[in-house]
Amino acid sequence: MALARARAVAVLGVEGHLVEVEADLADGLPRLTLIGLPDTALHESRDRIRAAVVNSGHKWPDRRITLGLFPATLPKAGSGFDLAMAVAVLSAAAVVPPESLLRRVFIGELALDGRVRAVRGVLPAVLKAAAAGVERVVVPAANAAEAALVPGARVEPAIDLAGVLSVLRGEAAAPEVTAPPPTAPTPAEVPGLDLADVAGQTRGRLAVEVAAAGGHHLFMQGPPGSGKTMLADRLPGLLPMLDTDASLEVTAVHSVAGLLPSNAPLVTRPPYRSPHHSATPAALIGSGSAVIRPGLASQAHRGILFLDEAPEFNRQSLDALRQPLESGTIEVARARATARFPARFQLVLAANPCPCAKARGPRGTGCECPSLVRRRYLARLSGPLLDRIDIQVALSA
Ligand SMILES: [Zn+2]
Incomplete structure (x- = not known):
């Protein structure tokens, strides 16, 4: 033996x-x-x-x-x-x-x-x-x-x-680790988007700047073309680089998700995730049976989670975000194990004022839906979710 x-x-x-x-x-x-x-x-x-x-x-x-x-x-x-x-x-x-x-x-x-x-x-x-x-x-x-x-x-x-x-067996020495200095951000991480690109929309720019400075969640409401997505896309560029501890935390999540490039593995910029409104609760919070993978909310840890056309997300997906908003962590329970992922992200929601996605305009040219329809649409964003959002701004066309 x-x-x-x-x-x-x-x-x-x-x-x-x-x-x-x-x-x-x-x-x-x-x-x-x-x-x-x-x-x-x-x-x-x-x-x-x-x-x-x-x-x-x-x-x-x-x-x-x-x-x-x-x-x-x-x-x-x-x-x-x-x-x-x-x-x-x-x-x-x-x-x-x-x-x-x-x-x-x-x-x-x-x-x-x-x-x-x-x-x-x-x-x-x-x-x-x-x-x-x-x-x-x-x-x-x-x-x-x-x-x-x-x-x-x-x-x-x-x-x-x-x-x-x-x-x-002592017959050879282990090969050296060959890698570029780990602190250099990859080109994809270097922010290329600037708030200066947004024409007008002073209120929106101020809201984004205040959200960036204070780490606040943000809700932008406005008709199509008012620049909601442009503003949200530029928020990560306003955030400072991650410090060493935060970098390792974020890199660990990306490692488990299988998202790290092998040549420049350290994530040094705040991540940005913008799921489509068809995203399931599992895609947002994590899934898997044998091996549990982090979802988009965890992948946005210490960065931005942007939900464009937020009222179009299904109710279960929006409700799934309440746990991380409260605790900064997500627990995914399976038969044999419970996996815990960090998920302290800044939430940015954008919504059209109406499901018809038109602005109110002169008679016969824009949205003419009854105000009940418009109210119901925004009510899809449940109270408990909106209660956690400090900055709510209405943008004009
Ligand atoms: Zn309408």
């Missing part, structure tokens, strides 16, 4: 939890058993790690193999445990020395040919590993720049399983 241990990290919401991966090799009919609440993806990883080991030039042990992931009560999902499972098996089979696994955590999905594939949630995983005092983190090469954002983390980028095994 041979036993080996490796460590990995499970990410629930935006929080990492250390996972102990144990591999036990015993005599008996060759087979692989997984224990510790694995989901379907983990069962598939059985075939992936076996193929990856063989295609990396190593023999798959013809023994009765038991792989356990602990604590068993912690929900584990996704493919990020492949690498830890493979090195645990190979350590139990005496391919790599057990002490080489002690001071490391292993994060990554294995392709059948042995390449290590990028996974989501590397930043929160490495934050956890560093906080727990783990010396080195082995992560997919594509996630290495993201992992290196964590102060004090010693990152070992993994290109393929064979490369990881050479490092563990």
